[in-house]
Amino acid sequence: MPKLLLLWLFLGLSCLNPVLAQAPAAFTVIPLGVKGGLVESNLSAYLVAPAGSAAYACLDAGSLYTGVEKAVANRHLPAPAGEAIRTNIKAYLLSHAHLDHVAGLLLNAPDDAPKSIYGLAGCLNTVQNDYFNWRAWPNFGSGGPAPALRKYQLRELPLRQEVAVENTGLSVRAFALSHGKPYQSAAFLLRTNNSYLLYLGDTGADRVEQTIHLRELWQTVAPLLRAGQLRAVFIEASYPDSQPVSQLFGHLTPALLLEEMAALGSLAGKEALRNLPVVVTHLKPSPGHEEVIRRQLREANHLQLRLIFPEQGQLLTF
Template sequence: MAEKAAFQVIVLGPTGGPREDNVTGILVRSTATKWSPNSVVAVDAGTLLAGIIRLLERSIPEHRNEKGILTSGPFQGLELPFETAQANAAHIFRDLIGAVLVTHPHLDHISALAINTPILEAGNGPKSVAALPSVLSAIKNHMFNDVIWPNLSDEDGGAGLLTYQRLVEGGNPRFGRGESRGYVNACIGLLTKCLSVSHGRCKQRYNPESERHHRIGSTVFADHQLMVPSVPSRAISVDHTEGSFFSPSGSPRLMPSSQKEPPMATVESSAFFLRDLRTGSEIIVFGDVEPDSVSMGTCNRQVWEAAAPKIVTGKLRAIFIECSYSDSTDDAYLYGHMCPRHLVFELSVLANRVLELRDSKPGVKKRKRELARPATTGGEGLSPRSKRSLGDSAEKSRESEPFLESQLPRSDPFEVPQIPRMDGGSGSGSGDGPSVETPNPESWADTTPLPLEGVRVYIIHVKDSLADGEPPGVQIIEELRAHGEAAHLGCEFLLPNPAEEIWI
């Protein structure tokens, strides 16, 4: 399996906290590069050195041959130039990781970037940090700013250990040709393209001219009833002009009627498409993301539009996506995250698009596919917020005819469609979010192969409860598999084990 894989993925940190040593950090490399310098890309940096050291400590010295090459474990095949796990981890960080892709600037995704960066040697050149402009703006102005942490970047008179690479949302059409159009270099052997997704909402604005965030509200608790002062003594007087910070007295329910409430904005996160230069195979790695059904827009649908043709051609092999909570969590307490019922609904949207593209193949008889309109409780269609199963499962024989992405009926199959974004309300289960059509899984229950057959979905960013009993990920995977089987998706749901390598 390993010799046929295009990617090796090492999940250093699979959780979303609260342990600080186990939060999001993923290493990806093309297997064709054989651990050459700058051949590894890190997606997010909540955990980097700590996770690498932890894995190396399990492999040294028992699994290193006389030439210093690891013979097993996530770093198998890597020649270690030093004796200790710490020294070899520093070597991996300095010399093998060519760039860090950051999905969004929350601490559980960037804290290691700050703590680890001082060990870089300026003589090797700056380490690239690639992200959307709003993400880099937050990192530049609020972390590497000589206040929270020294300015280690090569901008504004910094130390020059990091360099910022501002990505074009949806891909830069000036780069690449053919199927690689829009992709830019991530590291040796890998290309990447970044699409924006939503991670909740807040009252803040990113100004591209000033490259600053002007914040005037809470990211999470602005409308939470527990944050509203119950007695006058708790009220805090604040300036509600642009740039001021949130306080309980700034709650919209306490604002004077004459004061205009600023509109809400989305918390921007990212989904990175990673493409193997040799084989053209791809994976997607999501940052924190919420479902379109409770979001202010339809960002996920744009990702699925870009992903669907790659599934049809067999190029997209795996999706790494968060599912932070189990289905026992109400929408109002997801705070911009996924739970199984929402993730399976999102994947059903992807599945429906895959089948539409399959039906459009030349010579294929089109099948009628019905979409259930947004459903209410008790209706036949599945509501995105419903906790019931999507339908009954059935075992199918699966065969698929190879098909080129260029055969898809698009003027440019690699251009992400521009889908109008719709403003919604709070999205707290009241039905005031954007209208999202509900796929009808029964319409493809007898399809062979099932729409997402062959795609592996790896679940990351599970919120650990630190309680006795089974870890939350066990219940989340069980719920995902039950919903996925009922929805006739055909994909495989997996929890990555940091002690094991993933070959894709």
């Protein structure tokens, strides 16, 4: 009888979402920065590695050192923090070049080890020409004005084509996002073996941006969601629902985030969304906003997503 009960419970949970039936975890994630502004020491940056590996890719790099210090204090990274940045971060993947997504990389560059920076062409051009130019910052890149220090190799990601992320055990496909016309951001679909993790940089909703970038992304990941291979989605919610559409500046609200998740569900099947881990990123910490955003998401979560609000330096597994 106990065995039958366990089987019944397992099958019942599996019907919620195939992800729940998969074990062990495929990805380890350490948030180094989770906010969308104001707090200079806690800006968008997420370490991700295959489960069991200490070789991380850093998704965006708004804040590094403070986040690594907290991860070290929580025993998720080895001490000291500077050495963890040099040795455990094997590569950077930048969704776009706004300062709240690259400041940590720039500030830590003098003490970093040589490695690659991946991104779309426009993002890398900004990093090389506007930051690594000996005016804003020393030229740690491999192009631009002499002398090029060549600490970082800037590697352009072709859209939708899978590329191995060096020294990490991960591969990535990049997708274009609209972050307020005409500015471009990117989403990264990371793979280890047959498991996937989707990270979206800053993005507006298709309906607001008048694009189909998210629709095309959902069309790509819907089969992975149905098959239980999509382990988590990282997506932003920068403002409360009260923010005027004219002042979103290429960002999402709780209502727009859930609207886009429903669009994914319309392709994958609504049942596939149940209990899908959705990590909510880039909350702007204006007075009272964070609490309102969390409440609005929870109250309107009729899709039964597993909403996760990450904390700096705290380990996540998927």
